[in-house]
Amino acid sequence: MTVSPPEPNSTHGVPDRLIKHAVRYADHQLVNRNDLTPMMRHYADVKDQYPHAILLYRVGDFYETFFQDAIVISRELEIVLTSKDGGKDVGRVPLSGIPHHALDRYSAQLVEKGYAIAVCDQVEDPAEAQGLVRREITRVITPGTILEEGMLNARRNNFLVAVVIAGTHWGLAYADISTGEFLTTQSSGLDALNHEITRLQPAEILCPTNAPDLGRLLRPGETSKQLPDCLPTQFCYTLRSQSPFSQVEARQRLLQRFRVRSLEGMGCEHLPLAVRAAGGLLEYLESTSERTVLDRKKHITPQQVPLQPVCTYTLTEYLTLDNQTRRNLEITQTVRDGTFHGSLLWALDETITPMGSRALRRWLLQPLLNISEIQARQETIKELVENGILRDDLQRLLRQIYDLERLAGRAGSGTASPRDLVSLADSVSRLPDLSRLVATARSPYLKALQNVPPVLEHLGTRLHAHLVERPPLAIKDGGLIRPDIVPQLDAMRQQATADEKWLADLEVLERDRTGLSTLKVGYSKTFGYFISISRSKADQVPPEYERKQTLTNEERFITAELKERESRILNARKELGAMEYEVFVSLRTEVGEQAELIRSVAHAVAAADALAGLAKVAVYQGYCCPDMVAGRDIAIGEGRHPVVEQSLPAGFFVPNSTQLGKSDHDIAPSHPDLIVLTGPNASGKSCYLRQIGLIQLMAQMGSFVPAEHARLGICDRIFTRVGAVDDLATGQSTFMVEMNETANILNHATARSLVLLDEIGRGTATFDGLSIAWAVAEHLASEVRARTVFATHYHELNELASLLPNVENFQVTVKEMPDQIIFLHKVQPGGADRSYGIEAGRLAGLPPSVIDRARQVMHQIEKHSKIAIGLGKGKPSDPTTPQPDSDLTTQLDIFR
């Protein structure tokens, strides 16, 4: 591993600020191992085993890093970079360290930046070590394998994903080890894979490759030839070897882990790619995160990550939302600045617990297709809307329930602290109250809370009986377990108390006995307990006092009895701490064994929390329960945009109705499949368009919707094409992005889809754009028959309504005043013939001279230019081919 060292004066990647420390080596691989100090040599050997992780190496009260890792962490964490002696012939090497108690905080920062961390702990007491203290890796933390509470975002899942791609087919498995979820799927189409990954927003993705640098973590945005092109680059990737992802190995691993003979019960026996992804993911967890726990004798015991048996899902179980649609509908973040504030989730999240909030986020990103599942959620919301007292009481109780999902996960993985167990006991002991509260409830999600498993009640009582109300943070120093629970502990405590009392009384007794009124009993780290006498009286001490230390003003003595008591007290404290820790660990194991059950209760609580939150929003925002039907109708009475409405003063939002897709022409009136929506700039077209998509999405996730009434058929997909964004990263122009998105819609939309198009064809020449817009609208209306709203400034598209029976025109109205226009935001039948773009420009502050000139130019254009299809009342012979006015050559003249 060692290579020739650099020339003595070479700087070899050493940062300038270390050159003055005479540091020559910035890379541990450049140093001859035999020249290193024993500790440094061990560090370098361990580092070789974890080349792609930052190695945090415990030295006393610090986790230290050396060589290249020291340079990285000092840069990333903005902490001091200094140096330490690496050996006689090596000189000083870079050093950067963090205090041991700040491990979580700094690890969180490093992981957030996409680094993996290997934690190397001291696994023997330095005081008892013969030579170098024994150290071992106790934890490898990667972005997708975090369990530590302080490093996780409470309100969202932390997913680890594994993908296996075979041609255009793929398997994807994902797990959140903090909550135990473990799912897998198989499908085809690389776009669909990209959309599924983006939906999950994984913290880390595992990708099997034949790469030479296996184990490498690619940070977000970093590319590698080993990574298939179809994968989105904004996530962290870990390159893994192929073999655990092979069918045989992966299947075997799953069978062993979940102790089953076949994967049939998990639904993936016949989905080889799903099995391969799941098995590969499991192998990664087993090799990196099956953490080790140090017991009181510093023995390392492996601890399994508590995962639920893998569950197979299909993409077609849910309403399909592609990346653009999730982005354009601003479901979890806004388009403009990527913030949570202003998103749909922001408007709807009135949950109390982090579990409820995570459930709501999941539901919003995976709306349902099954009407009865939707109705089960609706019924629960309805009951909570109608019974305000029940809703308030439920939310009040939920406030006392902690994150049971993650608490169970930490208990199962051996990382829960005593405080975690107390929080868990507090939460579990609230479950019977919850069950009593919903005893007479009728709706499915509330009924699910009626039965509390007796074993959990018993567990809560046991934890409360054993653990003190507020255990200390340091878990090995005792003070965790209540008295009168473990007789052996009580006996030890009594002895320790007696000894401590003896010590407390000693000062008074000895003062009396010796007549030395300045005598004191003290404690120092070096000598332990001592008796201190002022130097002037030191010659008056009794003969059994043994002089130990002389200070300027005092002499310190010990006695045989004092030393004996001292060693009893110190031993007792140590023993007590260790025994309490043992009792705590066995309690934690008991909880871990119930992790599965706790999680199933947690799911029920999370769902009830999400629904109570939705009920609250429904009440305060005046939402209605949509009638979900099997047909294709989208009938919304006086609908509103759930987010814009909340951002405007009460009563300012103008509601608008929508009727789409009622194709049964025998029952009049029928409703169009496609609406051409025109209207001036800034009149509210985009808002109206999105409002329809959001109402449909909310309805399919089971929520009430912002409308007076709604009757909605189930959609298989919602597509949106909104605005124009350059995708410079992939080298695509604005227009090409627009065309790609449009192609995706035309190739995948069905009669059951909802398509929302906000301007098509704006990024090219007017005639090209109009021609494309026309052809797209025509195809959607007559071939696909998808329910579509097409917002446009090409007023010529209004002609389509006179050509196709299932197309209608609507416009967002304004009121024209002599010197201004007033936005009414009202959608009405008919097509607009003007865009008032110049007026919008004036309102935006374009200079008056530019506005005047624009008016002049427009006047000229209107006089000279007409597009054939927009001209007439009659139908053109071939409407798909827009014909410019024969006089079009005069266009050039009009700018004169």
Ligand SMILES: Nc1ncnc2c1ncn2[C@@H]1O[C@H](COP(=O)(O)OP(=O)(O)OP(=O)(O)O)[C@@H](O)[C@H]1O
């Ligand atoms: N129904 C409504 N009630 C009240 N305010 C509304 C309504 N619809 C839209 N608005 C307000 O009008 C603003 C402009 O709306 P929107 O962006 O939808 O216009 P637009 O017609 O799509 O404009 P453009 O054609 O320039 O893209 C919104 O930011 C919103 O504040």
